Amino acid sequence: MLRTQFWKQFFEEAGDISRFTGRLFSQWFKPRYEITEFLRQCFIIGYKSLPLVMLTAFIMGLVLTMQIRPFLVDYGVESQLPAMVGIAIVREIGPVITALIFAGKIGSSIGAELGSMKVTEQIDAMEVSGTNPFKYLVVTRVLAATFTLPLLVLLGDAVALYGTYLGVNMSGVTSFDLFWTKVFRNLSFGDVLPAFVKSFFFGFAVGIVGCFKGYNSQKGTEGVGRSANSAVVLSSILIFIIDLIAVQVTDVLGLN
Amino acid sequence: MGITKNKEESARTLKQGEQVLMVRNLYKSFGNHKVLIDFSFSLHSGENVVVLGKSGSGKSVLIKCIIGLLKPDSGSIEVLGESIPELSDDELDQIRMKIGFLFQSNALYDSLTVRQNLEFPLRRHSIRLTQAEVDQLVKDALEDVGLAYTINMTPAELSGGMRKRVALARTLILKPSIILYDEPTTGLDPITSKEIIELIKDVQQKYQAASLIISHDMNCVRMVADRVIMLIEGRNYAEGKYDELIKTNDPLIKAFFE
Numbered sequence: 001m002l003r004t005q006f007w008k009q010f011f012e013e014a015g016d017i018s019r020f021t022g023r024l025f026s027q028w029f030k031p032r033y034e035i036t037e038f039l040r041q042c043f044i045i046g047y048k049s050l051p052l053v054m055l056t057a058f059i060m061g062l063v064l065t066m067q068i069r070p071f072l073v074d075y076g077v078e079s080q081l082p083a084m085v086g087i088a089i090v091r092e093i094g095p096v097i098t099a100l101i102f103a104g105k106i107g108s109s110i111g112a113e114l115g116s117m118k119v120t121e122q123i124d125a126m127e128v129s130g131t132n133p134f135k136y137l138v139v140t141r142v143l144a145a146t147f148t149l150p151l152l153v154l155l156g157d158a159v160a161l162y163g164t165y166l167g168v169n170m171s172g173v174t175s176f177d178l179f180w181t182k183v184f185r186n187l188s189f190g191d192v193l194p195a196f197v198k199s200f201f202f203g204f205a206v207g208i209v210g211c212f213k214g215y216n217s218q219k220g221t222e223g224v225g226r227s228a229n230s231a232v233v234l235s236s237i238l239i240f241i242i243d244l245i246a247v248q249v250t251d252v253l254g255l256n
Numbered sequence: 257m258g259i260t261k262n263k264e265e266s267a268r269t270l271k272q273g274e275q276v277l278m279v280r281n282l283y284k285s286f287g288n289h290k291v292l293i294d295f296s297f298s299l300h301s302g303e304n305v306v307v308l309g310k311s312g313s314g315k316s317v318l319i320k321c322i323i324g325l326l327k328p329d330s331g332s333i334e335v336l337g338e339s340i341p342e343l344s345d346d347e348l349d350q351i352r353m354k355i356g357f358l359f360q361s362n363a364l365y366d367s368l369t370v371r372q373n374l375e376f377p378l379r380r381h382s383i384r385l386t387q388a389e390v391d392q393l394v395k396d397a398l399e400d401v402g403l404a405y406t407i408n409m410t411p412a413e414l415s416g417g418m419r420k421r422v423a424l425a426r427t428l429i430l431k432p433s434i435i436l437y438d439e440p441t442t443g444l445d446p447i448t449s450k451e452i453i454e455l456i457k458d459v460q461q462k463y464q465a466a467s468l469i470i471s472h473d474m475n476c477v478r479m480v481a482d483r484v485i486m487l488i489e490g491r492n493y494a495e496g497k498y499d500e501l502i503k504t505n506d507p508l509i510k511a512f513f514e
Contacts, residue, residue: 121359
C-alpha cells in the first residue's frame with residue numbers, strides 16, 4: 001500500500017516537472033525578453049556563488065593531493081601526482097562538487113525565494129502588474145543557472161588545480177611551470193569538453209528544480225522551507241543521474 | 257502625460273453610477289469543493305460594495321476571478337464592457353491597467369525598495385512614460401497615503417500598517433477605475449484598521465472609482481459600504497444597505513451582525 005502510494009507520488013511529480021519544463025521551453029524564445037532580469041540573475045547566481053565555489057575548490061584540490069600522495073609514493077610514481085589529480089578534478093570531481101555546492105546555495109535560494117513570493121501573493125501581484133511571472137521569474141533563473149554554472153566550473157577547476165600545486169609543494173618542490181606542464185600534457189580535449197558540456201545540464205537541473213519547487217510551493221511558510229529543502233535534495237540526485245548518463249554517452253562517443 | 261490621459265479618457269467615458277463590473281451566474285470549484293455557486297452581482301462607478309462572508313467562503317476566489325487570476329468554471333464576468341474569461345493576455349493586460357488590486361498580504365516585492373515597488377506596474381504595463389513622469393506619479397501616490405518619506409526604504413523596514421499603505425499607493429498609481437480590496441484590514445490593530453478604512457474613503461472621494469471590498473471586519477463594512485453583499489455557501493445570499501441587513505431576522509445574516 002505504502003509502496004503504491006510512493007510510486008504514485010513519484011510519477012505525479014515526474015509528470016508535473018515534465019509539464020513545467022515543457023512550459024519553460026514553450027516560453028523560452030517568445031517575446032517579451034527579460035534581458036535585464038536575466039543579467040541581474042546571472043550576477044546574483046553566478047557572481048555571488050563565486051567565493052563559496054572558489055573556497056571549496058581550493059580545499060578540494062589541496063586535500064585530494066594530500067590524500068593521494070602516500071599511495072603514489074608507495075608505488076614510486078609520485079611524479080605523476082599533478083597529472084592524476086588534474087585529470088580527476090577536470091573530468092569528474094570539479095564539475096560534480098561545484099554543481100553540488102551550487103545546488104546547495106542556489107537551488108535552496110531559488111526554492112525559498114519563489115516559494116515565499118508564492119505564499120505572499122507576490123507572483124499574483126506580478127501578473128496583475130502586466131508581467132508574465134513565469135517568464136520573469138522562472139525562465140530568467142533557469143537560463144542564468146544554466147549559463148553561469150559552466151563558468152563557475154571552469155574557474156573552480158583552475159582554483160582546485162592551484163590548490164593541488166600548493167599540495168604538491170608541501171612535501172616536495174615542483175616549479176609552477178613544471179606543475180602546469182605535467183597537468184596539461186596529460187589532459188586532452190576529450191577530458192575537458194564532456195565535463196564542460198555536462199555542467200550546462202547540471203545548471204539547468206538546479207535551476208528548473210529550484211523554480212519548480214518554489215513556484216508550486218504550498219501550505220504557507222512551512223511549505224517554503226519544504227520547497228527549499230526538497231529543491232536541494234532533488235537537484236543533487238539529478239546531478240548524479242546526469243553524471244551517470246554523461247559517462248555512458250562519452251563512452252559511446254569514444255571520448256573516455 | 258500618458259496616465260493623466262488615461263484618467264481623463266476614463267473620466268470622460270465613465271459616468272457616475274454607470275455599471276463597471278457585472279458578474280453573472282458564476283461557478284467555481286476546486287476538485288469536488290464548490291466555492292462559488294451561481295453568484296451574481298454588479299458594481300457601479302463611484303460606489304463602494306463590500307462582499308461579506310466567513311473565512312474560506314470564496315471571497316478571495318471571487319476577486320481573483322474578476323481580475324483574471326483564476327478562470328471560472330462557468331458564468332460571465334464583464335469589466336468595463338469586456339468579458340474577462342475570453343480576453344487574450346494582451347487584452348487582459350490592457351483591462352488590468354484600469355483595475356487596482358490591493359492584496360490581503362500586500363504582496364510588496366521584498367527585494368525592491370518602496371520606489372521600485374511603485375514603479376513596477378508603471379514599467380511593466382505597456383505604457384510609455386519618461387523618468388520624470390514616473391517620479392512624479394510615485395511621489396503623488398506616496399503623498400496620497402502619507403508615506404512620501406519611505407520612498408527609499410524596503411518593505412522589511414516598514415510596519416504592517418505602513419506596508420498596507422504602500423501597497424495601496426501601488427494599487428492607486430495607475431489611477432484605476434475599479435479598485436479591488438482583498439481583506440484590507442485583516443491582521444491590523446484597531447487603530448491602524450481605522451486609518452486604512454479612512455484612507456479607502458479618501459481614495460473613493462478623490463478618484464471617484466468603484467470599489468469592491470472583500471472583508472469580514474464589521475467596522476470596515478459599517479464605515480465604508482454603500483451596499484453589502486452576503487456571500488454565504490458560495491451564493492449571493494442577500495444584498496442591501498448595511499442598515500437594512502442589520503435589521504433582518506435571518507439567522508445566517510444575523511450571525512455576522514451580532
